[in-house]
Amino acid sequence: MAAPVQRRALWAEGLLLLAIALFCIFPFYWMVTTSLKTQVVALESPPVWTFTPTLANYWEVLFEDKVGASLINSIIVAVCTTTLAVVLGTPAAYALARFEFRGKQDLWFWFITNRFVSPVVLAFPVFLISRELGLRDTHLALILMYLTFTLPIVIWICTDQFRSIPRELDEAALLEGASQWRIFRSICLPLAMPGVAVSSILSFIFSWNELLFAYILAPKAAKTAPAMAITFMEGYDVPYGKIMATSTLIVIPVLIFALIASKHLVRGLTMGAVK
Amino acid sequence: MTAHVRRKTIIAFLGPAVAALVLVGIAPLLYAVWKSLHNFNLTKQAQSRFVWFDNYATVLTDPVFWQAMGRTATLFLISVPIQIALGLLIAIVLHRPGLTFFKTLTRLSLVLPMATTYAVVGLLAQVMLNQKYGVVNQMLGWIGIDPINFIGDPTNAFIAVIIWDIWQWTPFVALVLLAGLSTVPPEIEEAATLETKSQWLVLRYVQLPFLIPSLVAVLILRTADTLKLFDMPFTMTRGGPGSATEFIAVLIERVGNRQFDIGMASAQAIIMLAITIFLARLYIRFFYREVN
Numbered sequence: 001m002a003a004p005v006q007r008r009a010l011w012a013e014g015l016l017l018l019a020i021a022l023f024c025i026f027p028f029y030w031m032v033t034t035s036l037k038t039q040v041v042a043l044e045s046p047p048v049w050t051f052t053p054t055l056a057n058y059w060e061v062l063f064e065d066k067v068g069a070s071l072i073n074s075i076i077v078a079v080c081t082t083t084l085a086v087v088l089g090t091p092a093a094y095a096l097a098r099f100e101f102r103g104k105q106d107l108w109f110w111f112i113t114n115r116f117v118s119p120v121v122l123a124f125p126v127f128l129i130s131r132e133l134g135l136r137d138t139h140l141a142l143i144l145m146y147l148t149f150t151l152p153i154v155i156w157i158c159t160d161q162f163r164s165i166p167r168e169l170d171e172a173a174l175l176e177g178a179s180q181w182r183i184f185r186s187i188c189l190p191l192a193m194p195g196v197a198v199s200s201i202l203s204f205i206f207s208w209n210e211l212l213f214a215y216i217l218a219p220k221a222a223k224t225a226p227a228m229a230i231t232f233m234e235g236y237d238v239p240y241g242k243i244m245a246t247s248t249l250i251v252i253p254v255l256i257f258a259l260i261a262s263k264h265l266v267r268g269l270t271m272g273a274v275k
Numbered sequence: 276m277t278a279h280v281r282r283k284t285i286i287a288f289l290g291p292a293v294a295a296l297v298l299v300g301i302a303p304l305l306y307a308v309w310k311s312l313h314n315f316n317l318t319k320q321a322q323s324r325f326v327w328f329d330n331y332a333t334v335l336t337d338p339v340f341w342q343a344m345g346r347t348a349t350l351f352l353i354s355v356p357i358q359i360a361l362g363l364l365i366a367i368v369l370h371r372p373g374l375t376f377f378k379t380l381t382r383l384s385l386v387l388p389m390a391t392t393y394a395v396v397g398l399l400a401q402v403m404l405n406q407k408y409g410v411v412n413q414m415l416g417w418i419g420i421d422p423i424n425f426i427g428d429p430t431n432a433f434i435a436v437i438i439w440d441i442w443q444w445t446p447f448v449a450l451v452l453l454a455g456l457s458t459v460p461p462e463i464e465e466a467a468t469l470e471t472k473s474q475w476l477v478l479r480y481v482q483l484p485f486l487i488p489s490l491v492a493v494l495i496l497r498t499a500d501t502l503k504l505f506d507m508p509f510t511m512t513r514g515g516p517g518s519a520t521e522f523i524a525v526l527i528e529r530v531g532n533r534q535f536d537i538g539m540a541s542a543q544a545i546i547m548l549a550i551t552i553f554l555a556r557l558y559i560r561f562f563y564r565e566v567n
Contacts, residue, residue, distance in 0.1 A: 013368060017377050020365055021384040024446060027399050028387065030410055034402060046413040084295075092292035099280045099288070107293070114300055115496075116551050118503040120524045121544040122299075124531045125306035147299050151292060180284050209392040211506040212524075216532055226394040230510050233401065240402055247395040258390030265386055266450045270492050 031251070035244035042240040057245035067246050070228035074250075076139050077224060078207040081146040082200050088147075089154030090196060094184045096155065097162035098170065114152045119212040122148065127216055139222050145213045150203035153268055157202070161195025162188055201261040202268035205254050225250045311542040317535035330542035340543060342518070343526040344550075346433075350522065351501045354440045359493065361441070362448030367478070369449070370456045382453075385446035393443075397510025400439050401426065429519035432512050436520050439507060444500075448493050455489030456482060495555050502551050523547055 034042055036053035061067040096104065126145055127136070135141040165188055173183045189196075214224040229246045232239060258265055311330055315323045334340050365385070369378050403411050404425035412422040425435045459482050467481040505524040508514065514521035514529060521529070527547065531540030 010373065013371070014374060014377060016368055017374065017381045020368075021381045023442070024384040024388055027403065027442070030403055031395075031399055043408055045407045046416065047408055047410045088292040088295050091288040095285055095288035099285050101280075101282075101285050107289075111296075113552070114296070116499045116555060117300065117304070117548060118505075118524055118544070118551070120503070120505060120527045120531075121307060121548050122303045123528075124537045124540055124544070125303040125310060126299075128310070128537065129303065129306065144295075144299050147295055151296055155292065180280060181287070184288070205390055209390075209394075211392075211394045211509075212528070216528075226392050226506075229398060230394055233398070233510070238401075240408070243398050244402060247392075247398050250392050251395050254390050254392060255387055258386050259383060262383055262386040265390060266447065266454065269389065269447060270451060270496060 028251070028255075031244050031247055034240055035248045037241050039239060039241055057241040058249070061242050061246050061249070065228075065232075065242065065246075067225065067228055067249065070223050070225045071249060073139065073218075073222055074208055074224040074226075077142045077146065077222070078204050080139065081143045081150050081207050082203040084143065085147055085150035085154045085203050086196060086200055089151050089199070090158050090189060090192070091184060093155045093158035094162050094188060096159045098167075111152045111155055114148055117148070119145075119148075119210070123212055123216045126213075130217060137218050137221050139218075141217050142213060142222060142224070145217065146203075146207045146210060149206055149210075153202050153206070154196075154199040157199040157264070157268065158192060158195045161192040165191050198261055198264045199268070201257045202264065205257050205261075205265075206268075208250075208254055307541040308545060310538055311545050313538045315536075315538035317537060323538075326538075330539050331546070334539065334542045334546060339518075340523075340526065340546075343521050343523045346519075346521065347501055347504070347523045350433075350437060350440065350504070351498065354437045354444075355494070355497050355501070357441055358445045358448045358497070359452075359490070361445045362452050362493075365445070365449035366452035366456055367474070369453050382450070385450055387446075388443045389447045391443065393506035394510045396439055396443055397507045400435060400507070400511045404435055426512060427516055429516050432516060432519050435511065436508050436522075439511070440501075440504075443507070444497065448497075451489050451493055452486060455486040459485045491558055495558050498554050498558070499551055502547060 033049075033053075035057055036055070037051055038054055038056065041048060041051045096108070122145065126141070130136045130138075130141045169187055169191075170183050173187055178186075209226065210224075211226045211230070214227040215230075218224065218227065225246070229243065229250060232243045232246065261268075312325060312327060313323055314326045314329065369382060403409050406412060406422050406424045406427070409425075411425075415421075415423065423431055425431045464477070464481060467477045471477065501522075503524055504522050505528060508520045508522055509525055509528070512520045514525045518526075523543075524547075527540050527543045530536050530543060
C-alpha cells in the first residue's frame with residue numbers, strides 16, 4: 001500500500017522540480033531563440049517556435065553596431081576593477097582576520113554599509129568630479145567606482161578564507177623570523193586562493209552587470225555592453241533579434257561564471273550573511 | 276595569542292583598501308551632501324547658490340517623491356512576501372532527501388536568474404511581454420486569456436515589474452532559506468519528523484527558529500535592493516507609462532540626469548540613503564531581539 005503512494009509523491013516532487021527549473025530557464029531559451037530569428041520571423045504574431053536559425057543578428061551587432069567594442073570595454077573595466085580589488089582587498093582581509101586593533105568592528109560595519117549605498121547616491125557627485133578631472137567617459141572612472149562593491153566583496157570573502165587557515169602556520173613562520181608581509185605573501189595568500197578565485201568571479205559578475213554608473217559616467221568611448229544594449233530601445237523600429245543577440249552576448253559569460261561559482265553566489269549577494 | 280603587530284604594519288595592510296573606499300565611497304557621498312545644500316542645476320550653473328536645507332524641505336513636501344517612495348514600498352510589500360512564500364516552498368522541496376541529481380540541476384538553474392544582468396532582464400521583459408509578438412501573451416492565449424498590454428498600461432506595467440522581480444529574486448530567497456534549513460541539526464529534524472507527520476508543525480516549531488537569521492538577511496537585502504532598483508524598470512519602461520513604474524532610484528536618475536537638477540537629486544538620494552540605513556537597523560533590532 002505504501003509503495004505506490006510514495007512513488008506518486010516522488011513523481012509530484014519531480015514535476016515540481018521540473019516546473020521550478022523551467023520557470024528559471026525559459027526566459028533564457030526565449031532570448032537565445034529570438035536572437036537567431038530574422039526581424040520578419042521575430043515579428044510573427046503569434047510568435048513561432050520553429051524556424052530556420054540565422055547568426056546574422058550576431059554578425060550585425062558585433063561589427064556594425066559597436067556592441068563588439070562595448071563588450072571589450074566591459075571586459076577591460078571588469079577585469080581591471082577585479083584585479084585592483086584583489087590587490088587592495090586581500091591584505092586588508094588578512095589584517096581583519098589576523099590582527100587585533102581598536103575600531104575593527106567599526107571598520108567591518110563601514111564595509112558592510114557599502115552594500116546598502118545605492119549607486120544613484122554616488123553617481124551625480126562622481127559625474128561632476130570626473131568632469132572636473134577629465135575622467136568622464138574613461139575606463140578609469142568606472143574601474144574606480146566599481147571598487148565600491150568589488151572591494152567589499154573581496155574583503156568579506158577573503159577574510160573568511162584567511163580565518164580558516166590555521167594560525168599555527170603563521171606562528172611557526174614568525175618564529176623563523178619571517179615578516180608579516182612575507183607570511184601573508186608566501187604562506188597565507190597561496191592557501192587562500194579558493195577565496196580569491198570566488199571573490200574575483202563575483203566581482204567580475206557584479207561589475208559586468210552594472211548599468212547606472214556606466215550609463216551616467218561613460219556615454220560614448222568607454223560605454224559598456226549593458227549601456228549599449230539599452231540604446232537599441234530608443235528607435236521607433238525595435239530590432240528584437242538584435243536586442244536579444246546583444247543580450248545573449250552579455251549574459252552568457254556571467255551565466256558561465258555563475259555556474260562555476262554557484263555555491264558562492266548567494267554568499268556574495270548576502271555579503272557573507274549566509275554561508 | 277595574537278601576535279603583537281605594530282601599528283605601522285596594520286596601516287600598511289589596511290591603509291590602501293581603506294583609502295580607496297574613502298576616495299570612491301565617502302568623498303562622493305560628502306560631495307553629494309554639499310551639493311544637496313545648493314540650488315544647483317547643470318544647465319544653470321552660474322545661478323548656483325547655497326540654500327541650506329531648502330532642497331530637503333522641497334523633497335520632503337514633494338508629492339512626486341513620496342509617490343515614488345510609495346510605489347517602491349508597494350512593490351516591496353507585494354513581491355517580497357510572494358518571494359518568501361515561493362522561496363520557502365522551493366527550499367523545503369530541495370531540502371528533502373532523495374532525487375539528488377534532479378535537485379542539483381534545479382539548484383543550478385536557480386542560480387541563473389539572480390546572476391542575469393539586470394538591464395537584460397528589462398529587455399527580455401519587453402520582448403516577452405509585447406502585446407502582439409510576445410510569447411507570454413501567446414501562452415495566456417492557450418488558456419483563453421486575451422492579449423494583455425503589459426508595457427503600455429500603467430497598472431499592467433507595474434504588475435510586469437512585480438512579475439520579473441519575482442522571477443529574478445525568488446531563486447535568491449530560496450537559496451538563502453535553503454542555506455538556513457541546512458543549519459538545523461539533522462538529529463533534531465529527524466526526531467521531529469518521527470513525532471509528527473505534519474510538515475507544517477516541523478516547519479513552525481523546529482525549522483523556523485533556525486530560519487530567522489536567513490529571513491532577516493532576506494528582508495534587509497531585499498529592502499536595500501528594492502530601494503536601489505533601477506536597471507530593470509528603467510530598461511523595460513523608462514519609469515512609464517506616465518510615472519507608473521517610476522521607483523525611487525528611477526525618479527532620482529530622472530531628476531539628476533534628465534532634468535539636470537543635481538542639487539535636488541542629491542537631496543533625494545541622501546534621504547533615500549537615510550531611509551535605507553534606518554530600515555536595516557530597525558530589522559536587526561526588531562528581529563534579533565525575537566531570537567535571543
